[in-house]
Amino acid sequence: MVNVSALSLLCVMRRRWPRGLQLRSSIVATIVWGLASFAVSQPPFAADGPGKVQVAAPAFAYVTSQLDGALSIVQLAGMKTVATIPLTGKPAGVGVSPDGAHVYVTAPDGKVVHVVDAKARALLASKTVGEGPLGIAVHPIDGRVFVADWYLNRIDVLAPITLAPLGRVMVGQSPSGLAVTPDGRWLLSADRDSNAVSVVSVETLKLVDTIEVGKRPFGVTISEDGTRAYTANVKGDSVSVIDLIKRERIQDIGVGLRPYAVALAGGRAFVTDQYAETVSVVDLKDATVEAKIAVGAYPEGIIADPDGRFVYVASWDDNLLQKIEVATLKVVGEALMPDGPRAFGLFLGPDVSAAD
Secondary structure (H helix, E strand, O other): OOOHHHHHHHHOOOOOOOOOOOOOOOOOOOOOOOOOOOOOOOOOOOEOOOOOEOOOOOOEEEEEEOOOOEEEEEEOOOOEEEEEEEOOOOOOEEEEOOOOOEEEEEEHHHOEEEEEEOOOOEEEEEEEOOOOEEEEEEOOOOOOEEEEEOOOOEEEEEOOOOOOEEEEEEOOOOEEEEEEOOOOOEEEEEEHHHOEEEEEEOOOOEEEEEEEOOOOEEEEEEOOOOOEEEEEEOOOOEEEEEEOOOOEEEEEEEOOOOEEEEEEEOOEEEEEEOOOOEEEEEEOOOOEEEEEEEOOOOEEEEEEOOOOOEEEEEEOOOOEEEEEEOOOOEEEEEEEOOOOEOOEEOOEEOOOOOOO
């Protein structure tokens, strides 16, 4: 069942999610799927030891604009939009395949997940998934796609490219952000209306633990070494720090109003504060906010590039993608986006134009 009071509260949060989604009087009964077998004979990228992947440097940002129904491809070097792809269903969440060849986009209003060919810069396929697909994550090794269903309190597991169903797992209420540990063993789900993070075994697709965090977690981000996770708690105005080894919350760090998502770079957490129109910069060593960077109105999606030089943030109300230099904590570039950019997820990808 949908949590009516929690969803209604969320709907009135200053034009925010779930924008365009209407509360249904009933939820269509869940279709029973058989678990399909899935194997990948060889990953489409270079491996460097067990569970480690050599990922190409990002060259593009893939930014969803929910109100205009578009996916923008932005060249990071010059912050220039090189393509805009129309997508139905109010696109929101975004993830990129390990080799960068495919971009996966959730569209909750249309109950679909889209697959975009990154090289051709064109829509490849669309598939109906659940009742309200929102958060999305892609397995860093085998490429499986994980989709959080806001209404059905579950995560759907889909095959790469074809999006054939491989299984599902029930989690807490209103699952939002998803993240997979770098070794590919664990999937985390920020369950907004349960004030918790679910820990799922990727191998067995079973819920193995639930970790209490701050009020209304939305985005969740995992550290490069896989030992810590960070949730942005939209009602707690805080970031919860999770020890993934002990599977427990260590502390909450106060940030700006209505934090949405977290990026990690240079020993810091960069947190989008929706109501404050800032990015809070948290020194993770002493758990203090060392700076607040003024950005566009209503910042939401945020990500750091792998080398930690830049952080990219999408601001919904000002229709901007902005580039922050980590060394100086200054905005050093921006690109104008279609209406309502969210970029909820890991939205950077490499240049695949020369790929076979």
